[in-house]
Amino acid sequence: MRSPRSPSPAQRRRLAARLGPGLRHDVPLAERTSFGIGGPAALYFEATTPEALATAVRVAREEDVDFFLLGSGANILIGDRGFSGLVIANQARSLTVKGTRVFAASGALIYPDVIDAAVGHSLSGLEHYVGIPSTVGGALWQNLHFLSPAPERERTMFIGEVLESADILTADNERRIVDVDYFEFGYDQSVLHQRDDIVLSATFELEPANGEALARVMEENLRWRGERHPPLDTEPSAGSIFRKIDGIGAGRLIDEAGLKGFTWGGAQISPRHANIIVNRGGATAADVCALIMHTQKTVEAATGYWLTPEISFVGDFAPVKRVRQSATG
Numbered sequence: 001m002r003s004p005r006s007p008s009p010a011q012r013r014r015l016a017a018r019l020g021p022g023l024r025h026d027v028p029l030a031e032r033t034s035f036g037i038g039g040p041a042a043l044y045f046e047a048t049t050p051e052a053l054a055t056a057v058r059v060a061r062e063e064d065v066d067f068f069l070l071g072s073g074a075n076i077l078i079g080d081r082g083f084s085g086l087v088i089a090n091q092a093r094s095l096t097v098k099g100t101r102v103f104a105a106s107g108a109l110i111y112p113d114v115i116d117a118a119v120g121h122s123l124s125g126l127e128h129y130v131g132i133p134s135t136v137g138g139a140l141w142q143n144l145h146f147l148s149p150a151p152e153r154e155r156t157m158f159i160g161e162v163l164e165s166a167d168i169l170t171a172d173n174e175r176r177i178v179d180v181d182y183f184e185f186g187y188d189q190s191v192l193h194q195r196d197d198i199v200l201s202a203t204f205e206l207e208p209a210n211g212e213a214l215a216r217v218m219e220e221n222l223r224w225r226g227e228r229h230p231p232l233d234t235e236p237s238a239g240s241i242f243r244k245i246d247g248i249g250a251g252r253l254i255d256e257a258g259l260k261g262f263t264w265g266g267a268q269i270s271p272r273h274a275n276i277i278v279n280r281g282g283a284t285a286a287d288v289c290a291l292i293m294h295t296q297k298t299v300e301a302a303t304g305y306w307l308t309p310e311i312s313f314v315g316d317f318a319p320v321k322r323v324r325q326s327a328t329g
Contacts, residue, residue, distance in 0.1 A: 003084070003316045003317075004066035004067075004068070004083055004084050004085035004315065004316070005065075005066050005084065005085060006042060006084040006085070007042070007043065007063075007065050007066075007085065011063050011065055012043070014063050015043065015059065015060075015063060015065060015086065018059045018063075019045055019055075019059060022045055022046060023043060023044070023045050024043070024044045024045070025042065025043060026040045026041070026042065027040055027041045027044035027087070028040050029041050029070075029078050029082060029083065029087065029315075030078070032073050032089070033073035033074070033076060033238075034072070034073050034074040034075075034133055034232055034236060034238060034239070035073075035076070035077060035078075035236050035237060035238045035279055036236040036279050037077060037080075037236075037279055037283055037284065037285050037288065038077070038078025038079060038080065038082060038285060038314075038315065039078065039079060039080050039081045039082025039083075039315065039316070040082040040083075041083045041086070041087035042082065042083065042084045042085065042086075043065075043085065043086040043087065044086070044087045045086065045088050045089065046089045046091045047088055047089065047090055047091060047092055047107070048091045048092055048093075049092050049094070049105070050092050050094075050105050050106065050167065050200035050201050052092070053088070053090055053092050053106070053107070053169075053198070053200055054169045054175065054198070054200055056088045057069070057088065057169055057173075057198050058173050060086050060088065061173060065085055065086050066084075066085030066086070067085055067087070067088055068083055068085065068086075068087050068314055068315070069088050069090055069198065070087050070088065070089045070090065071090050071106075071107065071134070071135035071137055071138045072109060072133050072134055072135050072138060074133040074134060074138070074238060075134075075138070075142070075238055075239050075310070075312065076238060076311060076312045076313075076314050077238055077288055077289075077311055077312070077313050077314065078285065078315050079285050079313070079315035079316045079317035079318070080284050080285045080286055080316075080317065080318045081315065081316035081317065081318055082315055083314060083315035083316065084315070084316055090106060090107035090135060090137060091107050092105035092106060092107040092108070092200070092201075093105055093107050093108040093109070093113060094108070094201075095108055095113060095114065095117050097117055097118070097120075097121045097123070100123060100205060100206050100207065100208065101164065101203055101204065101205055101206070102114060102117060102118050102123065102126070102204045102206060103202075103203050104117075104136045104201060104202055104204070105136065105200070105201045106135060106137035106140075106198075106199040106200055106201055106202065107135050107137065108135060108136050109133075109134070109135055110126070110129050110132060110134045110135065110136060110139050110144065110159075111129060111131055111132060111133075111134075114126060114136060114204075115129065115130055115218070118204075118206055119214045119215070119218070122208060122209055122210070122211045122214070123207065123208060123209065124206055124207045124209035124213075124214055125161070125204065125205075125206040125207055126159070126162065126206065127214045127218050127221075128146045128147075128148070128149070128157045128221065129144055129146055129159065130217075130218045130221050130222055131222050131225045131226075132144060132225075133232065133239070136199070136201075136202050137198075137199040140166065140183060140190060140192065140199050140202060141190055141192045141193070141199075142188050142189070142190065143158050143159060143160050143183075143186065143188065143189060143190050144158070144159040145157060145158045145159070145187070145188075146221065147224075149217045149220065149221075150220045150221075150224070156187075158185060160180060160183060160185035160190075162204045162205060162206055163180045163183070163202060163203075163204060163205075164180065164203045164205040165177055165178060165179050165202070165203045166178055166182075166183075166199050166201065166202045166203070167199075167200045167201045167202075168197045168198060168199055168200060169197065169198040169200055170195075170197050171195055171196035171197060175200070188243065188310060228272065228273055229272065229273055229276065230270045230272050230273060230276060230278050235270065235278040235279070235280075236278065236279040237270070237276050237278045237279065238311050239276065239311070240275045240276060240310060241275055241276065241292065241295075241309055241310065241311055242254075242275055242295075242307040242308060242310060243307070243308045243309070245305050245308075248305070249275065250274075250275045250307050251273055251274040251275035251276075252274070253299050253302075253303050253305055253307065254275060254299055255274040256299075256302060256303060257295075257298050257299045257301075257302040257303065258302075259274065259295055259298060259299075260274045262291070262294075262295075263280065263291075264287050264290050264291040264294060265282075265283060265284060265286070265287030265290070266279060266282040266283030266284065266287050267279065267280065267283040267284075267287040267291045268280050268291075269291065269295065277291055277292070284318075285317055285318070286317070286319070289313075289317065292309060
């Protein structure tokens, strides 16, 4: 993506007048991402309700200010120079359960917020995604997915399967209620990748289930992820870096190229999961970008495949510099 434009003094004054005292300046972003990497937001606003979120986006659009919508901070890499426009932090986390439906604002965390609410009412359909860092809005953006329950794990479960409808703000600043077909869900895909729509809230239609069975699925999935994924609290990451290619997992290709454990600056290809880059401490966005490019070239030379990143690159990036590398970390 292109670097965001810095708002003019006049734009800053109008934003302050329209968004009020909640508009902040030079707010650190690294601590608000799962990677723990990135510079500050020139302007920052927290939206705590769907209405406040819609207002902030409308204002940014009407004032022609570049903005970025920040959810849980996973699956993104923020540049070392930060974001010179407006970051709108989606903190709209309201939740309601009525019958078999769960109504969730788009800033609610899939886990624990939404899953705990559903399971607490003995409702099935969301427990598969336990442990995955994502907001409701982010989950619909990428059609959040995980393997079906153990021991078979014979297919992939998608969150689009339990979505009934969503309240969105369209690219034309209109509020609309849309059904699941609107999203044109695919693997790691939705219409949100092509349209500038913003999800404000979602309604999930779930199925009554036995609470013990739901707890078993959650325990098994947390164990499965724990055995294969580096823990975010000690090894910060953005999740999977590259997309699958023709059904072949990127991690397998990276492993075949002998890159597990390879480091570049403070960034390392996880020894536990080859499609995850971890921040070993002090990693910069430039380190991660350099490691991504090195991985792409090495995998292409070894396997013939070119890997495409699935994470989003947000903000202003400093030039990538060559630093000492290691194959063992």
